Amino acid sequence: MQTMILRWGTNVLALLSLILLFLIFSQKQLPDFGFLATDSMQSFKTLFISIILEAFPFVLLGVVLSALLQMFVTEQTIRRLIPKNPVLGILFACVAGLIFPLCECGMIPVIRRLMKKGMPVYIAVVFILVGPIINPVVYASTYMAFRSRPEIAYSRMALAFVVAFIIGLIVYRFFKGNPLRSSLASLSGQQMPADNAPLPSNGAAYAAGSAAPGPQTLHSHEHGHSYHPAHAHDHSHAHYDGRWGRLFGVLGHASDEFFDMGKYLMFGAMITAFIQTLVPRESLISIGQGQLGSHLFMMAFAFILSLCSTSDAFVASSFSTTFSTGSLLTFLVFGPMLDIKSMLMLLSAFRTRFVLALSAWIIAVVLVGSLLFERLFFTS
Template structure:
């Protein structure tokens, strides 16, 4: 029987703290929270977002598990072009062919780097893979049925940001930023595949990833339903009316919620009448690239200086790109 490590609970502390802060600071009138109208609105919002997102989370977990079990890491490594630009474009294409949620991206990339994938290619795959895939595109299109341009803009901005950051890393980083502890690791990717066969391994990995992503989805749905129900709508409108404030708020919310890329569009769609399209786009691109849980995983994979450099590149690129894209939206 496995014990739950306190480190595994660490990514949950910030979202829970955020929920407590909302409960005590942003509620319009705490006595009114006992009103049945508030409770009914909260339950309806929470269940609606959760039920819409769950099928896409399950599909993403299943496809990620199929990739993990049936596609050897060596096969992907052999396909990588030698030239920088084709290699970057290839890394973006990997996300389309092999959909992997950001929750499982770091372990996969760790194995690929161990087998010889260049770091700048790995970075592009980390950034683009969770967004540039058919499951996420379908989820975004479903969430924004009446605003399909946001789905196209999300794919386009993620592709451009990943390519730009990949080129910057290729041009500026010459020494390996991988932690020495990671470089010494042995590859134990498929050590469980022999027990019960590959089909059993698919079900095991799918259930593990589904429940791993599910807890973040539930927290995100709770926070979003709470904001929509208890926060004064004038306050949301005031934040949305501020050109920079709306972007910073939505990007900060994406970092805190740590949602899976297959479900964040459903959360973003609840803010469609309160925030500009550019801020919603920043939420949907920034969150899968950098949130609380994967920032911890990136810090465990890369040296601290490089990780902070990468965080800055992601934030600035997404922010500038979303502002420019808002001119089209």
Template sequence: MKSFKGTLLGFAKDLSGFILLILFLILFFNIDSFKNEQVGITVPDTWLLIHMNFLSIVLEAVPFILLGVFVSALIQIYVKEEIIHRYLPKNAYAALLPAAIMGAIFPICECAIVPIVRRLIKKGMPLHVGVVFLVAAPILNPIVAASTFFAFRTDLSVLYARMGLAFILSILIGAILYIIFKNKDQLRWTKDELVGRQVVVDPIYPRKMNRMKQTMYHAADEFFLMGKYLIMGAFVASLFQTLLDREFLLAIGTNEWSSTAVMMGFAFLISLCSEADAFVAASFNNTFSTGSLVAFLVYGPMLDLKNTFMLFAFFKVRFVVIFMTVVTVVVFAAMIALQYLQIL
């Protein structure tokens, strides 16, 4: 009975997310009709802007979510736990450096990183190593480096500061969380969840699926699991994107402390993809200090609103709260120190 109720509740959540997306799509493709007063329905311009911002976030994130869940499915099927244990250094602190280097190799943004890290931890990757990969990969990857270069090609110090800080701070954050949690299990587990120890069986043909079919099955399952949290996060972020007054940001960002805090908060709320956030930061080049712009570019990919929904969905609440606190304090302290030393 409890299992049936859980399945019914999960179906209701999936259906509500799907209906929300369909409503926004209908509004998007019929925007001219809604703005026409002859139809008899007039939607305020603010809500039209909210729906456009929502769709821009969703459409920007979906390809990376697809990439993330597909890579996650490949890890589930093809990567054995023994491989992870064999190649990772036995020393907890020595394992931090390879995790940061791995983040620099794979072109994965913050939209796709949560399902991949979640799967790697399930496969036996230590929690603190997963944390390093979680915060490093969305910034250190080659695509983000290229976009930052083109956005700030007249001031490459922003590029160097962003990449250097992401590498160093990701290792520091991983070390702090290792000290706090000592790699205790922080994942949320459900009875119905497909884990690496279970064999996937085709409901029509009882024989075992081949590996490719299992990969597609896992990818589809993970996509719909992640998608509903992406939609919720994107909707809340679109509200902030539309209703947040930039003049207010400029008014409170008058010194190094406040401008850094403002730009970090702005990065969290608007939830931009790390492949595109450098161009938004460049638009503030003449109004905010270089240090606060770097804070925007480092903090946003590590932690934003849409990712927070996913983190709370798949990790324990205490871990997520501490993770968010550590990331915020470490990034803010590093940026203030660099500005105080006049390095930025």
């Protein structure tokens, strides 16, 4: 982290110095920054800073809790808790975020390893989709963002549950193969050490309750996201031993996640503030109140912003006076399930055809579900 700060800081300072030298030697006047005092710019700065400050505590709480789970909760604990019955397993996975509130960055590598040990694909998909939404931190952040409308927080949890359950049933019914990429899928068929037989990828050995090869915690993986430039940091904490080692491991993981999520929050807050400031209110209302267009706009908006689920509610709340409640719900459920960064992480772990099919199911089920929720619960 220090190396990155020094590298970028040096480059920025060098660029500013060159610009200053050019202005001095060319005897040009400094540009007029009077526009920073205009009403529009004041509105932009107020909205931008307010989103950042409101979301900051929940992002910090989320990354600390995620780091603690990465360091102290074993994968075997997750495997033991999941029921063997498919429907009960899907139901458990839908609410597992209440127990294991991992961020999407940590969720996919963990689930990928569990699948190599035999976790059924339909349970793995549900874990990935619903884990970043149905957990205490996200509920608290959504409730605080919509303090005057707590029904949005309840509806977000309910719709995420319904969407994940339906998609889990779809995967269970129609997909029987191994969706892991060939290089990863081949690992599940290799001979395991000690007395553990290889676990098939279809989940049979998982359902039989086969034991894993000894204690292995969630942090004992190389949580490197080299497949996504924005996630190039490494969360490898396999060698942290002892009390102080684990403490530094938690702090290291939390700091990596905080800076990683922070840049998305900054980007999302800036884009939101620009839209709210520069786009005429009449245009926003015409888009936001469209029966279908508002939902599609919010899905695209959520996909591009790639916000963390602990902070996206504060971005959504800034549109509460211009966009319909159903479209806000679409943004809050669709974004954590499918955005740019999660799409790239899915493509790194799963076959392209499976990821495209899963994406299509997410788009269709979230869109239909949010339209139904809007018609049933938010139409006066």
